Amino acid sequence: xxxxxxxxxxxxxxxxxxxxxxxxxxxxxxxxxxxxxxxxxxxxxxxxxxxxxxxxxxxxxxxxxxxxxxxxxxxxxxxxxxxxxxxxxxxxxxxxxxxxxxxxxxxxxxxxxxxxxxxxxxxxxxxxxxxxxxxxxxxxxxxxxxxxxxxxxxxxxxxxxxxxxxxxxxxxxxxxxxx
Amino acid sequence: xxxxxxxxxxxxxxxxxxxxxxxxxxxxxxxxxxxxxxxxxxxxxxxxxxxxxxxxxxxxxxxxxxxxxxxxxxxxxxxxxxxxxxxxxxxxxxxxxxxxxxxxxxxxxxxxxxxxxxxxxxxxxxxxxxxxxxxxxxxxxxxxxxxxxxxxxxxxxxxxxxxxxxxxxxxxxxxxxxxxxxxxxxxxxxxxxxxxxxxxxxxxxxxxxxxxxxxxxxxxxxxxxxxxxxxxxxxxxxxxxxxxxxxxxxxxxxxxxxxxxxxxxxxxxxxxxxxxxxxxxxxxxxxxxxxxxxxxxxxxxxxxxxxxxxxxxxxxxxxxxxxxxxxxxxxxxxxxxxxxxxxxxxxxxxxxxxxxxxxxxxxxxxxxxxxxxxxxxxxxxxxxxxxxxxxxxxxxxxxxxxxxxxxxxxxxxxxxxxxxxxxxxxxxxxxxxxxxxxxxxxxxxxxxxxxxxxxxxxxxxxxxxxxxxxxxxxxxxxxxxxxxxxxxxxxxxxxxxxxxxxxxxxxxxxxxxxxxxxxxxxxxxxxxxxxxxxxxxxxxxxxxxxxxxxxxxxxxxxxxxxxxxxxxxxxxxxxxxxxxxxxxxxxxxxxxxxxx
Numbered sequence: 001x002x003x004x005x006x007x008x009x010x011x012x013x014x015x016x017x018x019x020x021x022x023x024x025x026x027x028x029x030x031x032x033x034x035x036x037x038x039x040x041x042x043x044x045x046x047x048x049x050x051x052x053x054x055x056x057x058x059x060x061x062x063x064x065x066x067x068x069x070x071x072x073x074x075x076x077x078x079x080x081x082x083x084x085x086x087x088x089x090x091x092x093x094x095x096x097x098x099x100x101x102x103x104x105x106x107x108x109x110x111x112x113x114x115x116x117x118x119x120x121x122x123x124x125x126x127x128x129x130x131x132x133x134x135x136x137x138x139x140x141x142x143x144x145x146x147x148x149x150x151x152x153x154x155x156x157x158x159x160x161x162x163x164x165x166x167x168x169x170x171x172x173x174x175x176x177x178x179x
Numbered sequence: 180x181x182x183x184x185x186x187x188x189x190x191x192x193x194x195x196x197x198x199x200x201x202x203x204x205x206x207x208x209x210x211x212x213x214x215x216x217x218x219x220x221x222x223x224x225x226x227x228x229x230x231x232x233x234x235x236x237x238x239x240x241x242x243x244x245x246x247x248x249x250x251x252x253x254x255x256x257x258x259x260x261x262x263x264x265x266x267x268x269x270x271x272x273x274x275x276x277x278x279x280x281x282x283x284x285x286x287x288x289x290x291x292x293x294x295x296x297x298x299x300x301x302x303x304x305x306x307x308x309x310x311x312x313x314x315x316x317x318x319x320x321x322x323x324x325x326x327x328x329x330x331x332x333x334x335x336x337x338x339x340x341x342x343x344x345x346x347x348x349x350x351x352x353x354x355x356x357x358x359x360x361x362x363x364x365x366x367x368x369x370x371x372x373x374x375x376x377x378x379x380x381x382x383x384x385x386x387x388x389x390x391x392x393x394x395x396x397x398x399x400x401x402x403x404x405x406x407x408x409x410x411x412x413x414x415x416x417x418x419x420x421x422x423x424x425x426x427x428x429x430x431x432x433x434x435x436x437x438x439x440x441x442x443x444x445x446x447x448x449x450x451x452x453x454x455x456x457x458x459x460x461x462x463x464x465x466x467x468x469x470x471x472x473x474x475x476x477x478x479x480x481x482x483x484x485x486x487x488x489x490x491x492x493x494x495x496x497x498x499x500x501x502x503x504x505x506x507x508x509x510x511x512x513x514x515x516x517x518x519x520x521x522x523x524x525x526x527x528x529x530x531x532x533x534x535x536x537x538x539x540x541x542x543x544x545x546x547x548x549x550x551x552x553x554x555x556x557x558x559x560x561x562x563x564x565x566x567x568x569x570x571x572x573x574x575x576x577x578x579x580x581x582x583x584x585x586x587x588x589x590x591x592x593x594x595x596x597x598x599x600x601x602x603x604x605x606x607x608x609x610x611x612x613x614x615x616x617x618x619x620x621x622x623x624x625x626x627x628x629x630x631x632x633x634x635x636x637x638x639x640x641x642x643x644x645x646x647x648x649x650x651x652x653x654x655x656x657x658x659x660x661x662x663x664x665x666x667x668x669x670x671x672x673x674x675x676x677x678x679x680x681x682x683x684x685x686x687x688x689x690x691x692x693x694x695x696x697x698x699x700x701x702x703x704x705x706x707x708x709x710x711x712x713x714x715x716x717x718x719x720x721x722x723x724x725x726x727x728x729x730x731x732x733x734x735x736x737x738x739x740x741x742x743x744x745x746x747x748x749x750x751x752x753x754x755x756x757x758x759x760x761x762x763x764x765x766x767x768x769x770x771x772x773x774x775x
Binding site for chain 2: 072074075076077078079080081106115118133136142143144145146147163164165
């Protein structure tokens with residue numbers, strides 16, 4: 001009987017390993033975007049039409065050639081608001097060297113305008129709609145998390161994606177080599 | 180039982196590996212679990228189960244309803260927890276369970292359903308928020324008149340098994356803990372009357388018969404109990420693991436290598452039973468064990484336990500409907516304790532007849548005798564048959580036929596089908612020769628079928644028939660879809676028609692049964708002609724397929740989803756698992772009749 005039990009244990013071990021490996025492969029596959037898909041999604045973000053606070057149609061294309069930090073945020077999102085003063089400071093410090101923050105707000109225009117005045121936001125703010133949310137998901141933010149920040153180099157290549165709040169040290173480490 | 184503990188540890192480790200290390204943020208529909216129901220003819224109750232560490236904003240709910248004649252009143256939102264917000268001033272947030280009552284009026288009493296959309300906003304304490312998230316619900320007003328909502332009804336009916344109403348099972352979970360566990364036990368009992376459990380009977384009997392020469396009633400019962408416990412453990416672990424990972428577990432367990440390994444184990448056990456080799460211990464050990472035969476041995480118990488574990492994995496797809504419902508719930512709520520307990524209870528329910536087998540095997544069996552050898556061989560043959568059945572989804576029909584024919588013919592020879600009977604043969608010899616001849620003829624039929632290119636395992640000689648084009652049912656005209664975008668295109672193209680989407684995979688046994696027995700039915704085919712038929716073949720299980728399954732919150736095939744004439748899913752009308760033609764026709768009629 002021992003021999004049988006040992007045999008069965010061996011089979012179980014093999015099965016567990018196989019199931020684990022299969023799951024691993026499967027879950028990796030389901031995580032979605034390949035690097036090419038991702039580059040295409042970022043390109044769509046740059047080309048998408050967005051609306052500025054005056055209601056005029058804009059696209060992120062016009063700022064190509066600079067190092068871009070694209071920040072998805074909202075005024076009702078407390079963790080988003082917390083990092084805005086940092087962005088304002090860094091825009092001040094590195095703006096002349098070619099750094100540009102762009103805020104895409106998932107929000108109402110009046111709230112965004114009020115916030116921009118109060119916090120003296122010194123970089124472009126635009127309003128995102130349903131399609132911006134869709135694009136946000138396509139660049140890999142499947143759960144639709146805010147804040148969410150993309151760092152792009154001067155050619156528009158994606159350098160980093162940062163879900164959640166970002167620390168000053170980390171952001172500097174990301175952008176300084178690009179400037 | 181060190182080995183049993185080792186096995187358990189192995190089973191528990193697998194999902195742990197799969198989970199990965201990074202701290203995980205819940206998807207919004209899991210962080211804010213939504214449900215809606217009609218309270219009466221003028222109010223809807225919405226409930227959110229907010230995961231710990233997440234919160235929602237009180238003043239950020241937006242409600243819309245269709246059709247246009249449904250007018251929503253002011254939602255009654257409970258008081259939230261107040262916070263000072265530096266920008267907004269005072270805001271109120273919700274945590275934990277949230278219940279909202281939404282009054283409504285409708286002009287047209289004839290509208291059978293209300294499509295409700297709720298947009299909400301929420302955040303997690305770790306420092307992120309979610310973009311506004313939309314939850315949708317389709318509420319059937321008609322169901323108010325007929326008492327309980329349709330999806331709840333079939334759960335305890337006699338035909339609940341085939342109905343496969345995943346929504347109903349998910350709804351059940353909202354009841355109390357013990358009620359849920361008890362219900363699932365009862366559900367398991369019902370399941371045990373389906374053929375799903377039958378494959379386990381020969382395995383268990385084989386285990387008991389093969390376990391020793393003296394099988395007492397108590398020992399038989401004890402072995403059966405260990406076996407059932409192993410089976411129940413698997414269900415509980417599988418349920419919890421699938422809930423945590425959201426994975427297509429049954430697909431992983433149905434992959435050719437895994438099933439091949441099972442089949443190999445069966446073949447090995449079968450050969451031992453047929454006396455090809457001896458699985459016995461050295462004489463010295465054996466005599467020592469003989470002394471302890473009244474007690475359980477650790478190693479043996481572990482073996483029986485692991486047989487239970489293995490068997491549960493095999494019959495899993497057969498009980499797809501209740502499993503899908505439970506897994507759906509677990510993965511959404513992450514209430515793994517309740518989900519795991521419910522599945523455990525279900526498996527125990529399924530095991531009750533097996534306990535009876537165990538007890539009776541002990542009771543029926545005399546202490547020893549040459550006939551035991553015959554029984555053992557019989558079970559050996561059954562195990563070989565099981566092995567063929569298991570691997571058959573992966574083999575071409577001609578190979579299956581060849582295997583069956585080999586099994587049947589060799590069995591027939593063992594039953595002395597072609598040996599002459601002695602003059603004074605007694606009844607049993609004559610009977611076994613009769614059975615042998617039947618097996619021989621069936622085996623020959625399969626052999627001829629395999630060689631003549633027969634394509635139907637149930638009609639091995641159909642390849643020889645003079646083809647009559649009228650009688651051969653043509654292939655059901657399914658349009659294949661491989662991705663969400665393709666699906667949307669097809670649904671748009673089918674505007675004005677009801678759409679049926681069938682999830683299919685080569686390894687999915689009930690999909691094949693559905694095709695062979697249900698889709699081929701003339702009444703079903705007549706209704707098919709009125710709808711657009713789509714099929715998603717998810718055999719390859721790539722990222723697109725996974726996304727498609729996730730979109731419909733399915734864990735894998737089998738699953739059939741319907742869309743109304745405007746391309747929206749008809750909620751509560753899914754078919755999961757095999758359904759015979761009569762019931763399926765009723766579902767199709769409902770889908771075709773569903774208009775707003």
